[in-house]
Amino acid sequence: MENQNRFFDYTIDDKVYRFTRDPYPSDENLIPLNNSHIYINKFIKESFNETQKFISIEDDYGVLPTLLGSRSVSYSDSLYQEKALELNSVENNVEIESIDTLEGSIEAIPIVSCVKDLSYFKYILGCVSLFSDKVIIYGMDRNYTMLYTNIVKDFYQNIDFSRGWKRSRVTLASKPKIVDRVRENYYFSPVLEERLCNFPGSYAYNKPDLGSIAMMKYLKGQDIYGSTLDIGCGNGVLTFFVNKNFDIKESFLTDISKASIRSAKKNLEDFGNITILREFYSENIEKKFDNIFINPPFHHNRQTTRLTALNMFKDVKSKMDRNSKLFIVYNRHLNYTVNLKSQFSKVDIISKDPKFIVVRCSL
Secondary structure, eight states: OOOTTSOEEEEETTEEEEEOOTTOTTOTTOOSOOHHHHHHHHHHHHHSOTTOOEEEESOTTSHHHHHHGGGEEEEOSBHHHHHHHHHHHHHTTOOOEEOSOSSSOOOSEEEEEOOSOHHHHHHHHHHHTTTOSEEEEEEETTTSOHHHHHHHHHHEEEEEEEEEETTEEEEEEEEEOOOOOOOOEEEEETTTTEEEEEOTTSSSTTSOOHHHHHHHHHHTTSOOEEEEEEETOTTSHHHHHHHHHSEEEEEEEEESBHHHHHHHHHHTTTOSSEEEEESSTTTTOOOOOSEEEEOOOOEETTEEOSHHHHHHHHHHGGGOOTTOEEEEEEEGGGOOHHHHHHHOSEEEEEEEOSSEEEEEEEO
Protein backbone atom coordinates (compact mmCIF):
# COMPACT_ATOMS: atom_id res chain seq x y z
CA MET A 1 0.00 0.00 0.00
CA GLU A 2 1.23 3.49 -0.87
CA ASN A 3 1.72 5.74 2.16
CA GLN A 4 1.90 9.51 2.43
CA ASN A 5 5.60 9.44 1.58
CA ARG A 6 4.84 7.64 -1.70
CA PHE A 7 6.78 4.50 -0.74
CA PHE A 8 5.71 0.86 -0.87
CA ASP A 9 6.79 -1.83 1.60
CA TYR A 10 8.34 -5.08 0.36
CA THR A 11 9.65 -7.92 2.51
CA ILE A 12 12.69 -9.70 1.06
CA ASP A 13 14.62 -12.28 3.10
CA ASP A 14 12.71 -11.22 6.23
CA LYS A 15 13.83 -7.62 5.79
CA VAL A 16 11.46 -4.78 4.96
CA TYR A 17 12.48 -2.48 2.12
CA ARG A 18 10.63 0.63 1.02
CA PHE A 19 10.59 1.63 -2.64
CA THR A 20 8.97 4.43 -4.59
CA ARG A 21 8.07 4.44 -8.26
CA ASP A 22 9.20 8.03 -8.63
CA PRO A 23 8.54 10.15 -10.63
CA TYR A 24 5.01 8.75 -10.86
CA PRO A 25 3.96 7.39 -7.45
CA SER A 26 0.26 7.64 -8.28
CA ASP A 27 0.43 5.65 -11.53
CA GLU A 28 -0.60 2.11 -10.63
CA ASN A 29 0.64 0.80 -13.99
CA LEU A 30 4.22 1.29 -12.83
CA ILE A 31 5.80 -1.39 -10.66
CA PRO A 32 9.11 -0.64 -8.89
CA LEU A 33 9.97 -4.23 -7.93
CA ASN A 34 9.26 -7.56 -9.63
CA ASN A 35 10.32 -11.20 -9.27
CA SER A 36 13.46 -10.69 -11.33
CA HIS A 37 14.81 -8.33 -8.64
CA ILE A 38 14.17 -10.89 -5.92
CA TYR A 39 15.72 -13.67 -7.97
CA ILE A 40 18.85 -11.80 -9.08
CA ASN A 41 19.43 -10.66 -5.50
CA LYS A 42 19.17 -14.28 -4.29
CA PHE A 43 21.42 -15.52 -7.11
CA ILE A 44 24.15 -13.02 -6.26
CA LYS A 45 24.09 -13.87 -2.57
CA GLU A 46 24.41 -17.58 -3.34
CA SER A 47 26.99 -17.32 -6.14
CA PHE A 48 29.48 -14.64 -5.06
CA ASN A 49 31.37 -13.76 -1.91
CA GLU A 50 30.42 -10.70 0.10
CA THR A 51 33.40 -8.65 -1.09
CA GLN A 52 32.54 -8.90 -4.79
CA LYS A 53 31.61 -5.55 -6.34
CA PHE A 54 28.91 -5.10 -8.97
CA ILE A 55 27.66 -2.41 -11.30
CA SER A 56 23.90 -2.40 -11.76
CA ILE A 57 23.01 -1.14 -15.24
CA GLU A 58 19.59 0.30 -16.14
CA ASP A 59 17.56 -0.86 -13.16
CA ASP A 60 14.34 1.13 -13.53
CA TYR A 61 13.97 2.50 -10.01
CA GLY A 62 17.32 1.71 -8.43
CA VAL A 63 15.83 -1.30 -6.65
CA LEU A 64 18.65 -3.76 -7.35
CA PRO A 65 21.54 -1.49 -6.32
CA THR A 66 19.59 -0.63 -3.18
CA LEU A 67 19.22 -4.33 -2.38
CA LEU A 68 22.94 -4.90 -2.99
CA GLY A 69 23.91 -1.87 -0.93
CA SER A 70 27.58 -0.95 -0.73
CA ARG A 71 28.49 -3.85 -3.03
CA SER A 72 27.05 -2.01 -6.02
CA VAL A 73 27.50 1.11 -8.08
CA SER A 74 24.85 2.13 -10.58
CA TYR A 75 24.63 3.36 -14.15
CA SER A 76 21.54 4.76 -15.84
CA ASP A 77 20.96 6.83 -18.94
CA SER A 78 17.83 8.42 -17.49
CA LEU A 79 17.62 11.25 -14.99
CA TYR A 80 14.34 9.71 -13.78
CA GLN A 81 16.15 6.52 -12.79
CA GLU A 82 18.93 8.45 -11.08
CA LYS A 83 16.34 10.35 -9.03
CA ALA A 84 14.50 7.15 -8.10
CA LEU A 85 17.79 5.54 -7.03
CA GLU A 86 18.57 8.54 -4.86
CA LEU A 87 15.17 8.40 -3.14
CA ASN A 88 15.17 4.63 -2.66
CA SER A 89 18.73 4.39 -1.39
CA VAL A 90 18.21 7.20 1.12
CA GLU A 91 14.91 5.70 2.29
CA ASN A 92 16.66 2.37 2.91
CA ASN A 93 19.75 3.91 4.52
CA VAL A 94 22.31 2.81 1.94
CA GLU A 95 24.79 4.84 -0.09
CA ILE A 96 24.98 4.05 -3.80
CA GLU A 97 27.48 5.68 -6.14
CA SER A 98 26.27 6.53 -9.64
CA ILE A 99 28.74 6.60 -12.51
CA ASP A 100 28.46 8.76 -15.63
CA THR A 101 29.61 6.40 -18.37
CA LEU A 102 30.14 2.76 -19.28
CA GLU A 103 32.99 3.63 -21.62
CA GLY A 104 35.89 3.11 -19.26
CA SER A 105 37.57 0.71 -16.87
CA ILE A 106 35.32 -0.41 -14.01
CA GLU A 107 36.40 -3.01 -11.46
CA ALA A 108 33.05 -4.70 -10.95
CA ILE A 109 30.88 -7.43 -12.45
CA PRO A 110 28.13 -5.84 -14.55
CA ILE A 111 24.49 -6.77 -13.94
CA VAL A 112 22.39 -5.79 -16.94
CA SER A 113 18.61 -5.59 -17.16
CA CYS A 114 16.82 -6.37 -20.43
CA VAL A 115 16.34 -2.79 -21.58
CA LYS A 116 13.64 -2.24 -24.18
CA ASP A 117 15.93 -0.96 -26.95
CA LEU A 118 17.86 -3.87 -28.50
CA SER A 119 20.50 -1.57 -29.99
CA TYR A 120 21.10 -0.09 -26.56
CA PHE A 121 21.31 -3.59 -25.08
CA LYS A 122 24.00 -4.43 -27.65
CA TYR A 123 25.83 -1.23 -26.80
CA ILE A 124 25.79 -2.07 -23.09
CA LEU A 125 27.14 -5.58 -23.66
CA GLY A 126 29.81 -4.17 -25.94
CA CYS A 127 30.92 -1.73 -23.25
CA VAL A 128 30.95 -4.14 -20.32
CA SER A 129 32.73 -6.88 -22.27
CA LEU A 130 35.74 -4.55 -22.46
CA PHE A 131 36.20 -4.28 -18.69
CA SER A 132 34.77 -7.53 -17.30
CA ASP A 133 35.09 -11.15 -18.40
CA LYS A 134 31.68 -11.89 -16.83
CA VAL A 135 28.23 -10.37 -17.09
CA ILE A 136 24.91 -11.18 -15.43
CA ILE A 137 21.70 -10.50 -17.36
CA TYR A 138 18.28 -10.61 -15.74
CA GLY A 139 14.64 -9.87 -16.50
CA MET A 140 11.11 -11.19 -16.54
CA ASP A 141 10.42 -13.95 -19.08
CA ARG A 142 8.03 -11.72 -21.04
CA ASN A 143 10.91 -9.29 -21.64
CA TYR A 144 13.88 -11.65 -21.77
CA THR A 145 13.03 -13.06 -25.20
CA MET A 146 15.07 -15.01 -27.75
CA LEU A 147 16.15 -11.71 -29.29
CA TYR A 148 18.12 -10.96 -26.13
CA THR A 149 19.37 -14.52 -25.87
CA ASN A 150 20.80 -14.32 -29.38
CA ILE A 151 22.53 -11.03 -28.63
CA VAL A 152 24.17 -12.53 -25.55
CA LYS A 153 25.38 -15.42 -27.73
CA ASP A 154 26.88 -12.91 -30.15
CA PHE A 155 29.01 -11.35 -27.41
CA TYR A 156 29.99 -14.25 -25.12
CA GLN A 157 31.39 -17.76 -25.54
CA ASN A 158 30.28 -19.36 -22.27
CA ILE A 159 26.63 -18.90 -21.34
CA ASP A 160 24.44 -20.49 -18.68
CA PHE A 161 20.78 -19.87 -19.56
CA SER A 162 19.41 -22.42 -17.10
CA ARG A 163 18.32 -20.22 -14.22
CA GLY A 164 14.63 -19.37 -13.97
CA TRP A 165 12.23 -18.63 -11.12
CA LYS A 166 8.63 -17.40 -11.06
CA ARG A 167 8.68 -16.18 -14.66
CA SER A 168 11.99 -14.41 -14.21
CA ARG A 169 15.39 -15.36 -15.56
CA VAL A 170 19.06 -14.88 -14.75
CA THR A 171 21.93 -15.59 -17.15
CA LEU A 172 25.63 -15.73 -16.33
CA ALA A 173 27.87 -15.23 -19.37
CA SER A 174 31.66 -15.19 -19.59
CA LYS A 175 34.59 -15.11 -22.04
CA PRO A 176 33.71 -12.14 -24.28
CA LYS A 177 34.10 -12.56 -28.02
CA ILE A 178 35.92 -10.08 -30.23
CA VAL A 179 33.05 -8.47 -32.12
CA ASP A 180 32.10 -5.09 -33.55
CA ARG A 181 30.68 -2.78 -30.89
CA VAL A 182 27.54 -0.70 -31.37
CA ARG A 183 28.43 2.95 -31.81
CA GLU A 184 26.59 6.03 -33.03
CA ASN A 185 24.20 5.58 -35.92
CA TYR A 186 23.66 8.02 -38.78
CA TYR A 187 20.40 8.17 -40.70
CA PHE A 188 19.07 10.39 -43.46
CA SER A 189 16.09 12.61 -42.67
CA PRO A 190 14.09 13.23 -45.86
CA VAL A 191 12.31 16.25 -44.36
CA LEU A 192 15.56 17.86 -43.25
CA GLU A 193 17.53 16.56 -46.22
CA GLU A 194 20.36 15.99 -43.75
CA ARG A 195 22.08 13.10 -42.01
CA LEU A 196 21.58 13.03 -38.25
CA CYS A 197 23.38 11.16 -35.49
CA ASN A 198 21.87 8.99 -32.76
CA PHE A 199 23.95 7.52 -29.96
CA PRO A 200 22.81 4.19 -28.45
CA GLY A 201 20.06 4.79 -25.91
CA SER A 202 18.60 7.76 -27.76
CA TYR A 203 15.01 7.30 -28.93
CA ALA A 204 14.52 6.11 -32.53
CA TYR A 205 18.16 5.05 -32.79
CA ASN A 206 17.84 3.41 -36.22
CA LYS A 207 15.45 5.71 -38.06
CA PRO A 208 13.74 9.12 -38.08
CA ASP A 209 11.14 9.63 -35.36
CA LEU A 210 7.71 9.66 -37.01
CA GLY A 211 6.23 12.17 -34.55
CA SER A 212 9.00 14.65 -35.33
CA ILE A 213 8.37 14.17 -39.04
CA ALA A 214 4.68 15.00 -38.55
CA MET A 215 5.64 18.16 -36.64
CA MET A 216 8.22 19.28 -39.20
CA LYS A 217 5.82 18.81 -42.12
CA TYR A 218 3.43 21.23 -40.45
CA LEU A 219 6.09 23.75 -39.39
CA LYS A 220 7.49 23.91 -42.90
CA GLY A 221 4.79 26.36 -43.97
CA GLN A 222 4.79 28.47 -40.81
CA ASP A 223 6.56 31.66 -39.78
CA ILE A 224 8.77 30.69 -36.84
CA TYR A 225 11.10 33.33 -35.39
CA GLY A 226 12.68 34.53 -32.17
CA SER A 227 13.50 32.02 -29.42
CA THR A 228 12.68 28.31 -29.18
CA LEU A 229 12.50 25.72 -26.42
CA ASP A 230 12.52 22.00 -27.27
CA ILE A 231 11.43 19.87 -24.28
CA GLY A 232 12.28 16.18 -24.49
CA CYS A 233 14.46 17.04 -27.45
CA GLY A 234 15.77 13.57 -28.32
CA ASN A 235 18.55 13.98 -30.85
CA GLY A 236 17.62 17.62 -31.49
CA VAL A 237 15.88 17.10 -34.82
CA LEU A 238 13.14 19.72 -34.28
CA THR A 239 15.62 22.39 -33.21
CA PHE A 240 17.82 21.50 -36.18
CA PHE A 241 14.82 21.95 -38.48
CA VAL A 242 13.75 25.37 -37.20
CA ASN A 243 17.31 26.72 -37.09
CA LYS A 244 17.92 25.56 -40.64
CA ASN A 245 14.69 27.01 -42.04
CA PHE A 246 13.87 30.09 -39.95
CA ASP A 247 15.47 33.14 -38.36
CA ILE A 248 15.98 31.85 -34.81
CA LYS A 249 17.65 34.07 -32.22
CA GLU A 250 18.37 31.37 -29.64
CA SER A 251 17.35 27.79 -28.88
CA PHE A 252 17.20 25.87 -25.62
CA LEU A 253 16.81 22.09 -25.51
CA THR A 254 16.23 19.71 -22.59
CA ASP A 255 16.11 15.95 -22.16
CA ILE A 256 16.56 13.47 -19.31
CA SER A 257 18.65 11.05 -21.39
CA LYS A 258 22.43 11.16 -21.53
CA ALA A 259 22.36 9.54 -24.98
CA SER A 260 19.85 12.07 -26.30
CA ILE A 261 21.84 15.01 -24.97
CA ARG A 262 24.99 13.58 -26.53
CA SER A 263 23.20 13.09 -29.85
CA ALA A 264 21.71 16.60 -29.85
CA LYS A 265 25.10 18.18 -29.12
CA LYS A 266 26.61 16.28 -32.04
CA ASN A 267 23.82 17.21 -34.46
CA LEU A 268 23.68 20.88 -33.48
CA GLU A 269 27.39 21.59 -33.13
CA ASP A 270 27.43 23.86 -36.21
CA PHE A 271 24.80 26.22 -34.79
CA GLY A 272 26.05 28.97 -32.50
CA ASN A 273 22.87 29.84 -30.61
CA ILE A 274 22.19 26.54 -28.85
CA THR A 275 21.93 25.66 -25.14
CA ILE A 276 21.38 21.97 -24.30
CA LEU A 277 20.53 20.88 -20.75
CA ARG A 278 19.98 17.50 -19.12
CA GLU A 279 17.10 18.12 -16.73
CA PHE A 280 13.47 17.38 -15.95
CA TYR A 281 11.23 19.21 -18.43
CA SER A 282 12.45 22.83 -18.22
CA GLU A 283 12.38 23.39 -14.48
CA ASN A 284 15.70 25.25 -14.22
CA ILE A 285 15.17 27.59 -17.16
CA GLU A 286 13.95 31.03 -16.11
CA LYS A 287 13.04 32.46 -19.50
CA LYS A 288 10.02 32.97 -21.71
CA PHE A 289 10.09 31.64 -25.26
CA ASP A 290 8.40 32.60 -28.51
CA ASN A 291 8.03 29.00 -29.67
CA ILE A 292 8.02 25.78 -27.67
CA PHE A 293 8.05 22.25 -29.08
CA ILE A 294 7.08 19.05 -27.28
CA ASN A 295 7.06 15.54 -28.73
CA PRO A 296 6.29 13.72 -25.46
CA PRO A 297 7.00 10.06 -24.72
CA PHE A 298 4.30 7.82 -23.32
CA HIS A 299 6.59 5.06 -22.07
CA HIS A 300 8.62 4.86 -18.89
CA ASN A 301 11.05 2.19 -20.07
CA ARG A 302 8.85 -0.87 -20.72
CA GLN A 303 5.84 0.52 -18.89
CA THR A 304 3.36 3.01 -20.33
CA THR A 305 2.27 6.21 -18.63
CA ARG A 306 0.58 9.46 -19.65
CA LEU A 307 2.11 11.35 -16.75
CA THR A 308 5.36 12.33 -18.49
CA ALA A 309 3.40 14.28 -21.08
CA LEU A 310 0.95 15.74 -18.57
CA ASN A 311 3.82 16.95 -16.39
CA MET A 312 5.47 18.53 -19.43
CA PHE A 313 2.28 20.41 -20.28
CA LYS A 314 1.93 21.69 -16.73
CA ASP A 315 5.58 22.74 -16.42
CA VAL A 316 5.83 24.55 -19.74
CA LYS A 317 3.24 27.20 -18.88
CA SER A 318 5.82 29.06 -16.79
CA LYS A 319 7.97 29.44 -19.93
CA MET A 320 5.20 31.15 -21.89
CA ASP A 321 3.74 34.62 -22.16
CA ARG A 322 0.65 35.79 -24.06
CA ASN A 323 2.54 35.78 -27.36
CA SER A 324 4.14 32.35 -26.98
CA LYS A 325 3.14 29.45 -29.20
CA LEU A 326 3.32 25.88 -27.92
CA PHE A 327 3.42 23.11 -30.53
CA ILE A 328 2.77 19.52 -29.43
CA VAL A 329 2.71 16.32 -31.48
CA TYR A 330 1.29 13.11 -30.04
CA ASN A 331 -0.17 9.76 -31.03
CA ARG A 332 -3.89 10.03 -31.78
CA HIS A 333 -4.91 7.32 -29.32
CA LEU A 334 -3.52 9.31 -26.37
CA ASN A 335 -6.11 12.10 -26.76
CA TYR A 336 -4.36 14.80 -24.74
CA THR A 337 -6.71 17.48 -26.09
CA VAL A 338 -9.07 17.43 -23.10
CA ASN A 339 -6.20 17.96 -20.66
CA LEU A 340 -4.69 20.72 -22.80
CA LYS A 341 -7.99 22.60 -23.01
CA SER A 342 -8.17 22.63 -19.22
CA GLN A 343 -4.77 24.37 -19.03
CA PHE A 344 -4.57 26.66 -22.06
CA SER A 345 -7.02 29.30 -23.25
CA LYS A 346 -6.62 28.31 -26.88
CA VAL A 347 -5.92 24.83 -28.26
CA ASP A 348 -6.10 24.29 -32.01
CA ILE A 349 -5.64 21.02 -33.87
CA ILE A 350 -3.50 22.24 -36.75
CA SER A 351 -2.51 18.99 -38.41
CA LYS A 352 -3.37 15.32 -38.20
CA ASP A 353 -2.77 12.08 -40.04
CA PRO A 354 -3.83 8.49 -39.29
CA LYS A 355 -1.28 8.24 -36.48
CA PHE A 356 -0.41 11.71 -35.14
CA ILE A 357 -2.05 14.96 -34.10
CA VAL A 358 -0.26 18.31 -33.97
CA VAL A 359 -1.77 21.02 -31.78
CA ARG A 360 -0.93 24.68 -31.14
CA CYS A 361 -1.63 26.11 -27.69
CA SER A 362 -1.49 29.59 -26.20
CA LEU A 363 -2.22 31.13 -22.81
